[in-house]
Amino acid sequence: MSYHFNAIEAKWQKYWAEHQTFKAENNSDKPKYYVLDMFPYPSGAGLHVGHPLGYIASDIYARYKRHKGFNVLHPQGYDSFGLPAEQYAIQTGQHPAITTETNIKTYRRQLDQIGFSFDWSREVRTSNPEYYKWTQWIFVQLFESWYNVDIDKAESIERLIFRFSSEGNTNVNAVCDEDVSSFTAEQWNAYSSEEKQNILLKYRLTYLADTEVNWCPALGTVLANDEIVNGVSERGGHPVIRKKMTQWSMRISAYAERLLQGLETIDWTDSLKESQRNWIGKSVGASVTFNVNGHDEVIEVFTTRPDTIFGVSFMTLAPEHELVSKLTTDAQRSEVEAYIEATAKRSERDRMADVKTISGVFTGAFAEHPFTKEPIPIWIGDYVLAGYGTGAVMSVPCGDQRDYDFAKHFKIPIPNIFDNVDISEAAFDDKSKTIIANSDFLDGMNYKKATKRAIYELEQLGQGEGKTNYRLRDAVFSRQRYWGEPFPAYYVNDKPQMIATEHLPLMLPEVEKYLPTEEGEPPLGRADVWAWDRLKAEVVSNDLIDNVNVFPLELNTMPGWAGSSWYFFRYMEEAANRDAVFATEEALKYWENVDLYIGGSEHATGHLLYSRFWVKFMYDRGFVGVDEPFKKLINQGMILGTSAIANRISNFGTMGGRDERGIDNVGENIGNTFISKSYVDEIRKVSQEYKSGNPLFRITLKRNGVFIGGNQIENEKLEVLSEFLFAKTTPNTGQIWIGTDSFEKIRANVNFVNSADELDIVKFVEYQKEFNESTFLHEDDGSFVVDREVEKMSKRWFNVVNPDDICEQYGADSLRLYEMFLGPLEQAKPWNTAGITGVHGFLKKLWKLFVADDGLKVDDSEATKDNLKTLHKTIKKVEEDIENFSFNTSVSTFMIAVNELTAQKCSSKSILEPLLILISPYAPHIAEELWHQLGHDTSISTAAFPVFEAKHLVESSKNYPISFNGKMRFTLELPLDMSKEEIEKTVMAHEKTIEQMQGRTPKKVIVVPGKIVNIVG
RNA sequence: GCUGAAGUGGUGGAAUUGGUAGACACGUUGGACUUAAAAUCCAAUGGCCAUUAUGGCCGUGCGGGUUCAAGUCCCGCCUUCAGUACCA
Incomplete structure (x- = not known):
């Protein structure tokens, strides 16, 4: 069998x-x-x-x-x-x-x-109404919640309403929009219900707001920051622009600190935690307000270096900053407006690609330094981002390289407020070495002290306070798409109302086309039956919208x-x-x-x-x-995929060749000509040898031989190549020049390449039809060998391997084992189907250990000492490996175990049965089959994992490596209970030791019992 | 630039606290079986030198260091991959 x-x-x-x-x-x-x-x-x-x-x-x-x-x-x-x-x-x-x-x-x-071994009875599909009912339900709960900073958790919005009606909002410590004004309980109670809704929306954990969003015109939708890669959409690579739109947002910023702290409690990789830390982007510093000369407005900035406040020599606002137009003087207005326009035109991508260019414009306005009361010029510059902090910075050129570059470029003074530091070439930003100077009450202080003092003094003036800032922005939650969860929301006078949770799910409506409407509304704008009847509590035709009982539903869907x-x-x-x-x-x-x-x-x-x-x-x-x-x-x-590269000849020179029309033969008439790997390697090798720095190096092929720089060389391979190429050129072609760059990488379908990298040419030209008129220079044995290159598995590289094919040819157990055998789980690694024969062969050997031609050969024979040793070292290793997620090494361990047991001719059930359980998580089918053949009638998956017994691994002797000056020369079998002294004596007396020492006396003999002996001298 | 991970044979990769580098596979070469192929089995396989067996030298990205002993620890570089980026 x-x-x-x-x-x-x-x-x-x-x-x-x-x-x-x-x-x-x-x-x-x-x-x-x-x-x-x-x-x-x-x-x-x-x-x-x-x-x-x-x-x-x-x-x-x-x-x-x-x-x-x-x-x-x-x-x-x-x-x-x-x-x-x-x-x-x-x-x-x-x-x-x-x-x-x-x-x-x-x-x-x-x-x-x-x-x-999935439990499919619990399957979920996010697009099923029975599932998204609850996604909508959670959304409603977010809408009905606010974040109470005092207790540092979310609470029902009802509690907030209660507090507003009893004490107003002045003592409410919430994470909310920045533009809420304070009100008393009396004022709150006097507000209209619409006014109340407006205010509450600023507190809800999901809220509607006009936000600058990443709009992707090609996809017709908004994208989240993490859906954009290098300034283009992650899916499809389409350009993305900034646009203001009314969108649902998630107040994730309320959770910034807890998301950061929570990382300490979970067992994730450092790199992943680090990514999240960077994304949350916590920075501790101070917020400082600057008065503006001649204006009522103040400019608020965030800084991580309040200690450098006396080094401020200008301020920079983002071009989009709301105060820019108010502050700009008439004299500067045209210049400022031109700059703003130019910045708006530059796409996000341009701005990112070009970080070196320094640009900015003076607004003509001046702010007042909070301590010195000196006037500080206010500039705008696109290196300040509107979306981070307050969109304005206090520029300290001596302590920040960007400010420094900006100041140099526009010839703004760079006051030095650091003791004993040279800032003539670059800014100085080493906090740990900072001693403040020229800074009034901060003189002589280090970073820590000065920061504390500066914040204290700012607080005294009422112009600042300590503040922690997070990069994490509230997440835009609306998408202008069809295939997503509908928001359970309708609009009364443009104010969002939630559909009561008992009426969920709100089912996705039918539309005739999945495109945005002509008016630019999302696809749901095409639905005819997409209005909410509040009395009937159901979705009705849009015709019935009366804004009394029937209201329009939200047209966006969830991300x-x-x-x-x-x-x-x-x-x-x-x-x-x-x-x-x-x-x-x-x-x-x-x-x-x-x-x-x-x-x-x-x-x-x-x-x-x-x-x-x-x-x-x-x-x-x-x-x-x-x-x-x-x-x-x-x-x-x-x-990753292992692409198969067939080398096609292109980019070579000829001389003397004219075709029958009298046109210079520059190579195109040899058509698709592929050269097997050894010839390409030969050219690479010869080029490497003779090139000596000449990038244009070429080997000259003539009809009478191979030449390099005028000298003939003997090279059988190149002579064969030469003959092959001349056969394809016109008769009067005299020379062909060829080099390492004469080849074009043509990717052949990896499924047509065998384990020796030989390409099945018939299948290749059949599949990639554009090459069916090709000629091939084969190896001596008639094969055609390709180069291999590791790259992402992708259709366009013809290197995709389908698990269906693997399962059919080798089986699922081989696939499972091989995927694990490939290398450490966390590591990127190339797939090469050739190697699967190794694990497949292992499964066959495993099978043979149990089953002979005439049936099961497992018996009740007693296990030998060696059998037990093999089994138990396997149990130990496999258990450790699984616990450490080191699955590749346990596959090797299985191979060793099966090799050993085969050599030992083991047929004992007491050994083979536990072995089967060890293997069954990896190769469950073969394990289950053999398990039942052994007479069990329940699944092997319910069997208990074998217990490791150390006693089977106890050794009485050890094969000691004997080293001389750290180099292993021979091994020596010695009892493990031998004392240090005895080991030394025995080793020193050994003939090979004497031979090694050649009469020298050892300076030192290191004996580590159970490990090693090292003789120095 | 910053953060994280990683550099070991022709290839994928092994190597407890520093203790016999290259396990286990693939590939290659030679052999057995076969009309032949496939399959299977056996042997060799890091490089170089030597060969009459024994052997010798060099080797874990590079340069130093610690140690009886370093792929592993320390210092300084280089390269690759991933993430992130004018974050005040």
Whole structure:
């Protein structure tokens, strides 16, 4: 009986599905463990071998934890709202729900055939109304909440209303919009309901505001900062411009400090935490207000260096700063306006690309220094960003390089306020070495003292206070798209009202086209039935809008991260109980949060920050019992492709060649000509040898030989090449010049290349038809060899490998093992299908250890000492490896174990059965099959993990490496209980030692019992 | 620029607290089996030198250092990848 992996795998996948083997229990005596993957967006392209890497790792861990006696929740689902389905809908008219459904089917089939132990009964899809009902519900809760700074948590908006009506807002310490004015209880109670709503909107955790947004005209939507890469949209690479729009925003800034502090409590990688810290961008300093000469307005700035306040020699405002037009003097007005216009025209991308150019304009106005009362010129410059801090800076050229450069450029004085520091060349920004001078009451103080004193003095003047600033901005939450969650909001007199939660979900309406309307409204503006009847509590036709009982509904939809910010809680609840709640209290209490989360690092500042924010909010409001979603998080590295490069000849010179039309032959008439690798390597080698710095180096091929710089060289390879090329040129071509740059990399489909890098030319030209008129210079043995290059797995490089093909050819167990064997989980590594024969061969050997031609060969024979030693060292190593997520090394360990047991001719059930359990998380199908062949009738996944017994590894002797001056010369088997002295005596007396020493006396002999002997001298 | 990660054979990668560098695989070469191929099995495989077996020298990005002993620790560089960037 041989190893028929296809049949075995299909059989057990069916068995697991039918027996619901991996269904998690919400009531269990076992300890719980929650293993989660970042759920996929079901794209039309399906999975390539890079995608399942993290799923395989988490699956191994989940299966391992089950063996270890845990009740494991290991679910999977789909992040099924999103742009690609909508783009496809725009192009084809196909409803995104249909595309999504089709894609999900493909994903499910692909996932199923890899043998994951997912509990599919808990699947979620963010685009399902039963799911997004609760996304909308959470949105309503955010709307109905405000952030109370005094208790540092979110509270119901009802409590805020109560406080307003009883004490006004002066003592309310909230995170809110900056433009709220103070009012008393009497004033509040006298406000109209509309005025009250206006004020409350400034406090709600989700609110409508006119914000500068990243508008992407090509996609017709707003993008979040993390959806923009290098100034263009992450999806599609379209340009992005700044635009002011009324948008829903999330007051994530309220949680900045807690999001920062929370990082200390979770087990994530340093790089990920660092990304989030940078994104939150906390800086501690002071806010300072400057009076403006001749104006009532003041300019507020934020500075991290209040200690340098006496070094201020000018101020700079962002060109967009609201005071600019008021302050600008008539004399300067035309210049300032021209500058503002020029800046507005420059795209964000230009501004980023060009950080070297210093530009700015003087406004003509002066501010007053808070202490010296000296006038300070006010400039505008685009190096100051409107979106950060107050959009204005106090410029201290001696202490900040940008201010310094600006001052130099515009010949503004650079006063030096540092003791004993030369600032003639550059600014001085080393806080630790700062001693302040020329600064009145700050003279002689260090950074820390001076900062404290400066803030104190500013407070005395009423012109400043200590302040902490965060880079983290409130998150824009509206998207002008169709395929997303509708906001459960309608508008009464343009003021947003929430639909009562009992009427949710508010279902996505049908539209005939998925494009924005002619008036520029989002696609939902095309829906005819998209108005809210407040009396009937249902969606009705737009014709019925009377703004009395029937009102227009919100036309934007929620962004991609809405549904993914809480899905991990949804899995906790069984499908049957999901209607009335997003998850029951018992389920939430039992599963708490995700113990292990595996996914890509690209979500560092998007998904992973937003979900932490939502979880903290839900925690504050008592909806969940935890304030962090993911206790431990691992980023899997990307699997890269190994492209196959066929070298095509181009860019070479000829002489004397004319074709039949009399046109100079410069190479184009040789057509598609491919040269096998060894010839290319030969050219590279020869060029390397003779080039000596000449970048234009060429080898000259003549009909009578190969020449370099006029000298003939003997080179068989190049002579063959020469003959081949001359055969393709016109008869009177005299010379051909060729060099390392004479080749063009043509990528061939990697699936047509074998493990020896030989290209199947027939398939290649059949598949890449543009090359079907090509000629090939083969190796001596008739093969054609390609170069290999590692790059991202992508269709355009023809290096995509589909897991379906791998499963068919080698099986899912081979795929799983090979993905792990490739290298450390967190590391990026190239996929090369050639190597899979190694793990596949291992599975065959494993099979043979159990099964002979005539059937099962496992018996009840007693295990030998060696058998036990092999087993137990394997148990130890594999257990350590899994706990450390070092899956690659455990695959090697299995190989060693099977090699050893095969050599030992082990057939003992007492050894082979535990071995099977060890392997089953990695290669579950073969393990399950052999397990049942051994006579079990329940799944191997329920078997207990073997227990390591140290006694089997106890050795009585050790093969000591004997080193001389640190270099190992020979080994010597010695008993482990031998004393240091005896070891030294024995080693010194050994003939090889005497030979090594050649009569010298050792200066020192180091003996580390159980480790090493080192003889010095 | 800043932050983080990483540089080890032809390739992917191993190497507990510093203690036999290159495990395990791929590939390559030679051999067995076969009409042949595939599959399987056996042997060799870091480089250089030597060869009659024994051997010798060099080797973990580069340059220093600590140590009996360094891929591992310290100092200074270089390179690659990822993230971020006029953040006051």
